[in-house]
Amino acid sequence: MQLRIFKGFGDFAKAFDEEETNDVSATVQEILASVRKNGDSALREYTERFDQVIPESWLVPKSALEEALEGLDHDLFHILEEAADNIMFFHDRQKTDSQLDFSPDGTVLGWKVTPVDSVGIYIPGGRAVYPSTLLMNVIPAQVAGVSRIAMVSPPGPSGLPHQLVMASAALMGLEELYAVGGAQSIGALAYGTESIKQVVKITGPGNAFVAEAKRQVYGTVGIDSFAGPSEIMVICDREDIPVEYLVRDLLSQAEHDPDAGAILVTTSSKQAEDVAKRLKSLIPNLARREIIEASFANRSAIIVAQDLEEIFEAVNEFAPEHLEVLTKQPFEDLHRIRNAGAIFLGPNTPEAVGDYFAGPNHTLPTSGCAKFSSPLGVQDFVKTSSVISYSAER
Structure with a gap:
């Protein structure tokens, strides 16, 4: 297995040459055009081609949602319930209110906060199923006050989305879940079909086809971000x-996707060698071995830095989606971090805690976009209008 150790971030940056991925833009453009023109018939064509199934109904029956929730393992149900409570608590604090300021001369200035009318949320169903993705997208939309929340997720062999997706939708009190995925589902949300009403904004992660579809429909609808492969940097x-x-x-991220990035930056050469040795012995025995090996071959590495200064230079240049800070004084070092999507402080805060349970959103900027972007939040589901009023005297 290929596992690279670099002496300093500079060497890593020079060698870090991402292989060009297949350009899917033409394929996605064709799919979107077909969905826009042919509606449900295009959804049937592409769903049968890519998922090898045609759902009896695009809209998942309410009874199927309820059965999925009732059939959920008792412990898993309570974990999802507690995670939802944590996410709700965190995002509730992000709410902003409308405000009007009245001046003595009769001038009124301010802003009006309004939730978007509708949102479509993409819930992946590929290599792994993440009910947390549903919670992380739905809850801030609910906190914002969005009146219509539609969800799409690829159907399995039964013609329905994964049980965890359906159960999570039922847990959140939602009923508008459609059994369709891929670029065709983004087209349905953006343009509308006979069965799926158009939305005004689309959020949620997906594969390269979904990401490209979101890019192409941007302007017709709003989107959350242009998401790339997931990544973690551990310092x-x-x-x-x-x-x-x-x-x-490192493995918690590398197992996500062959293009996921898992990067350790350490000041200890011995620690770097020990980690590499342990990874090489452990990975061959893991269930997701092929995905992890591809991740370490493509976008993952170990970097040996001279000191903390070089470590934080690496952090701010790479701008990781997830950053674990395992330094001697993590809270004192927090001010040195300018660019990161989510920051996990101390050895008792693994990425998985924040991604699935703690409450902050796990839809984060990737591919260096943390230099100018923020995690998904309530602000992504509202818009503000300026309010101005002048008196006759003014």
Whole structure:
């Protein structure tokens, strides 16, 4: 297995030459044009081609949602319920209110906050199923006050989305879930079909076809972001951090996708070698071995930095989606971080805690976009209008 160790971030940056991915823009353009012209018949054509199934109904029956929730494992139900409570608590604090300021001369200036009329949320159903993605997109939309929330997710062999997706939708009290995925589902949300009403904004992660479809419909509808492959950067200047902690945290990201990035930046050459050795011994025995090996071959690496200054230079240049800070004084180092999507402080805060349970959103800027973008939040589901009124005297 290929596993690269670089001496300094500069060497890493020079060697980090991402392989060009297949250009899917033409294929996506064709799919979107067909959905726009032919509506449901295009959805049937592409769903049968890509998912090898034709759902009895695009809209998942309410009874199927209820059955999925009732059939959920008891412990898993309570975990999802608690995660939803945490996410709701965090995002509730993001709400902003309309405001009007009245001046003595009769001038009124301010802004009016209004939720978007409708949102379509893409819930992946490919290599893995993430009910957390539904919660992370739906809850801030609900907090914002969006009146219509539609969801799309690819159908399985039964013609229905995954049980966890349906159960999570039912848990959140939602009924508008459609059994369709891929670029064709983005077209349906953006343009509308006989069965799926158009929305004004689309959020949620997906594969390269979904991401490209969102890019192409942007302007017809709003979107959350242009998402790339997921990534984590773990920084460490402590030799007492167990190797197993570092290894597991890197694997938690590498297992997502062959193009996922898992990067360790450490000041210890010995720690770098120990982590590499443990990864090489562990990965061949893992269920998602092929995906992890591809990740380490494509976008993952270990970097040995001279000191903390070089570590934080690497952080701010790379602008990782997820950043784990395993330094001697993580809270004191927080001010040194300018560019990161989500920051996990200390050895007891693995990425998985924040991604699935703690409450902050896991829809984060990738591919260096943390230099100018923020995590998904309530602000993505509202818009503001300026309010101005002058008196006759003014």
